[in-house]
Amino acid sequence: MKIAILSCFYPYRGGISQFNACLYGELSKRHIVKAFNFKRQYPEFLFPGKTQYVTADDEAVPVESESLLDTANPFSYISTYRAIRDWKPDVLIVRYWMTYFAPSLGYITRKMKKHCKVISILDNVVPHEQHFFDAPLTRYFLKGSDGSVTLCEAVSKDLLALKPDAGYTVIQHPLYSHFGKKISREEAERKLGLESGKKNLLFFGLIREYKGLDILLEAFGGLPEDYQLIVAGEPYGSFDKYQEIIDRIPSKDRVHTVLKYIKDSEVTDYFSAADLAVLPYRSATQSGISSVSYHFEVPMIVTSVGGLKETIGDRGTGIAAEEATPECIRKEILRYFSDPGIAERCIENIRIEKDRLSWKTFAGKLEEFIDKL
Numbered sequence: 001m002k003i004a005i006l007s008c009f010y011p012y013r014g015g016i017s018q019f020n021a022c023l024y025g026e027l028s029k030r031h032i033v034k035a036f037n038f039k040r041q042y043p044e045f046l047f048p049g050k051t052q053y054v055t056a057d058d059e060a061v062p063v064e065s066e067s068l069l070d071t072a073n074p075f076s077y078i079s080t081y082r083a084i085r086d087w088k089p090d091v092l093i094v095r096y097w098m099t100y101f102a103p104s105l106g107y108i109t110r111k112m113k114k115h116c117k118v119i120s121i122l123d124n125v126v127p128h129e130q131h132f133f134d135a136p137l138t139r140y141f142l143k144g145s146d147g148s149v150t151l152c153e154a155v156s157k158d159l160l161a162l163k164p165d166a167g168y169t170v171i172q173h174p175l176y177s178h179f180g181k182k183i184s185r186e187e188a189e190r191k192l193g194l195e196s197g198k199k200n201l202l203f204f205g206l207i208r209e210y211k212g213l214d215i216l217l218e219a220f221g222g223l224p225e226d227y228q229l230i231v232a233g234e235p236y237g238s239f240d241k242y243q244e245i246i247d248r249i250p251s252k253d254r255v256h257t258v259l260k261y262i263k264d265s266e267v268t269d270y271f272s273a274a275d276l277a278v279l280p281y282r283s284a285t286q287s288g289i290s291s292v293s294y295h296f297e298v299p300m301i302v303t304s305v306g307g308l309k310e311t312i313g314d315r316g317t318g319i320a321a322e323e324a325t326p327e328c329i330r331k332e333i334l335r336y337f338s339d340p341g342i343a344e345r346c347i348e349n350i351r352i353e354k355d356r357l358s359w360k361t362f363a364g365k366l367e368e369f370i371d372k373l
Helices: 015-027 074-087 099-112 134-142 153-162 185-192 213-220 240-248 264-273 288-296 308-313 326-338 340-356 359-372
Strands: 002-006 032-040 065-070 091-096 117-122 147-150 168-170 199-204 227-232 255-258 276-279 300-303 318-321
Touching (some): 002 015, 015 032, 015 288, 015 359, 032 074, 065 074, 091 099, 099 117, 147 153, 185 264, 199 264, 213 240, 213 326, 227 264, 264 288, 276 288, 276 326, 288 300, 288 308, 300 326, 308 318, 318 326, 318 340
Parallel strands (some): 002 032, 199 276, 227 255, 300 318
């Protein structure tokens, strides 16, 4: 089978690109696969981070791709469509995670639907930060898909709300395995300059409003002195409001911030030092951070939003707080550390999940879905 994948690949960085590289590698074991990449993913004014691209010292795995699609240039929609059409794939797979991509990807998929099967992998249907135009633009995009893959039931519900007759399947986010082995806690704490003997909480990844770092900081302010918090990730915009909270809580000296994009080669240090990862999200579908936590066997505290309760709390790999409030997050953190049996059960369940959530399994279920269309 000839499979075209249209999405972001190396040299773009981040979780979406990482996912695409893993899927490309797995599908390439059994099929002829070609990656079609963005020439320009976002205009710079829409990306408040430092850079969209890997840097010289990143260890991202290169994927050979053809960079064609400029999302800000409609003429490139036509040339990208023609290039994919002329390659004559049996299947086109596209990733969709925010409304900004609906015009470009929707144009291409609606045209390609006449030539091959079109599958959309949906990270989100409803964006975390919503606008009045999200629903009509997403409906436009969805009309170009023969079928959709969602990564959790919460996204499936959003999909059916916009397209009740949508053909879809749910395949949970696989685990990343390229980070290497966990190192000793002592070595990780030394490398990160952390005080030993504390209970280490980790907030990891891109810092955005919907991810609720402010909620965690307020919760942390009421924890005893034997806790410390590591905040590791690049701010998506200003960090000022979070710094204001840090400056006024009594435990500010136990908050360690590393405000930059964390390279793959550095990820091991943070998760090896962590006792518990905290995802205090205000809204979510699923999270790629949970896949990294699974890899390093680090239990999680999450909020009961989107698919987080379904994929973490209900599977016993962490605890789902009832509400995204400082009080609820603090309560569950204290409960976790008060009973050693909770950690033992969470780690045991994570090991079960690791066997189930492989890229081979994901690709196999995707192939089955394609065959049924």
